[in-house]
Amino acid sequence: MRLLAIAILMLAQATAKPTPFKSPYTLDEMRNKQAVVETDAGTFVVALLPEAAPNHVAYFMKLAREGAYAGTLFHRVIRYGLIQGGDPLSKDPAKASLYGTGGLNVLKSEANSEKHTAGAVSAVLQPNRPDSAGAQFFVCASDQPQLDGMYTVFGRVVDGLDVVQQISAVDADEQGRPRVRQVIKAVTIRDTPPPPVIRFSSDTPAELAAYRAVLETSKGEIELEFRPDIAPDHVRTFLQLAVRKVRVRKR
Numbered sequence: 001m002r003l004l005a006i007a008i009l010m011l012a013q014a015t016a017k018p019t020p021f022k023s024p025y026t027l028d029e030m031r032n033k034q035a036v037v038e039t040d041a042g043t044f045v046v047a048l049l050p051e052a053a054p055n056h057v058a059y060f061m062k063l064a065r066e067g068a069y070a071g072t073l074f075h076r077v078i079r080y081g082l083i084q085g086g087d088p089l090s091k092d093p094a095k096a097s098l099y100g101t102g103g104l105n106v107l108k109s110e111a112n113s114e115k116h117t118a119g120a121v122s123a124v125l126q127p128n129r130p131d132s133a134g135a136q137f138f139v140c141a142s143d144q145p146q147l148d149g150m151y152t153v154f155g156r157v158v159d160g161l162d163v164v165q166q167i168s169a170v171d172a173d174e175q176g177r178p179r180v181r182q183v184i185k186a187v188t189i190r191d192t193p194p195p196p197v198i199r200f201s202s203d204t205p206a207e208l209a210a211y212r213a214v215l216e217t218s219k220g221e222i223e224l225e226f227r228p229d230i231a232p233d234h235v236r237t238f239l240q241l242a243v244r245k246v247r248v249r250k251r
Contacts, residue, residue, distance in 0.1 A: 044160025
């Protein structure tokens with residue numbers, strides 16, 4: 001009887017559903033966070049969306065901080081459609097036949113209204129199993145409206161979408177498996193940096209009037225002065241556009 005009881009207990013444990021992951025972070029701890037994804041093809045940056053999918057964001061942050069994504073692959077691509085990666089099994093070339101099956105069944109679905117536009121980052125699922133998300137994710141290289149409502153969007157690419165598109169277009173077999181390994185070198189979580197200061201954006205008309213633009217031509221230099229008292233926004237925009245290609249100096 002004792003052996004039978006042990007056998008029943010072991011069977012129950014084997015068939016019991018794992019407890020879904022719950023965020024150990026507060027929303028405040030997850031707000032204004034970005035993930036910097038370094039790959040062999042370049043780097044792209046993802047703004048995380050904890051209000052839309054708190055548990056998905058928390059699990060992604062947890063794995064990234066543990067270094068779990070380093071050495072994994074983008075193991076599946078659809079040309080200019082999407083790239084899929086994050087499977088822990090993809091670190092091992094000997095397990096290539098299993099890529100796409102690892103790291104799942106950790107998260108419950110967090111349905112939200114976020115759209116699968118270009119740059120959307122979503123959780124990978126097993127077919128017909130909405131609560132099967134985990135470590136794997138995919139990134140849309142272009143708008144994929146047919147996926148809306150089917151997968152949990154938890155981030156958006158805010159820089160480096162061209163890198164995502166480049167990876168999506170690599171040579172791949174008929175199953176979308178890249179013929180050359182597309183390695184994720186690291187995923188780093190950081191605070192969202194402040195927006196860059198745009199030159200001349202806060203200058204007063206009097207301060208703008210002090211600038212001159214020098215046009216260098218084959219016949220010599222032409223110096224322009226400005227009238228921000230008449231058209232301050234035009235002057236400001238001209239200076240912002242010209243500063244990279246035209247010599248701007250103060251009087």
